Amino acid sequence: MSNQNESVDEVYAAIDAERGRCLAEILESNAHLKLIVAGPGTGKTFTFKELLKQVDGPSLAITFLVVLVKGLSALEWGVRGS
Numbered sequence: 001m002s003n004q005n006e007s008v009d010e011v012y013a014a015i016d017a018e019r020g021r022c023l024a025e026i027l028e029s030n031a032h033l034k035l036i037v038a039g040p041g042t043g044k045t046f047t048f049k050e051l052l053k054q055v056d057g058p059s060l061a062i063t064f065l066v067v068l069v070k071g072l073s074a075l076e077w078g079v080r081g082s
Contacts, residue, residue, distance in 0.1 A: 023047060027054065045071035 006014075023043065026034060027050055034051065038044050045068050048061055052072070063069060 019043065023050070027051065044068060048072055 019042070023046075026036070026047060036044055036047055038047075044065070048063075048068065049072065052059055052061065061068075061072060
């Protein structure tokens with residue numbers, strides 16, 4: 001904690017606010033390509049889902065994380081396998 005007088009709730013609220021700010025910056029970015037690097041439990045799957053909701057037409061998400069692949073399942077996005 002940066003300040004010993006801050007409660008745990010205040011620290012979590014500050015972290016959540018920063019996470020929300022970063023998410024908004026990613027979602028509002030006009031960059032054609034986006035690279036998302038984040039640790040466990042930081043909302044990568046949520047972020048990818050939100051990004052893909054904004055796309056009209058086909059899109060591609062490349063990941064090395066099996067859990068993200070499962071989170072972005074083909075059924076969920078209406079994609080049919082071969």
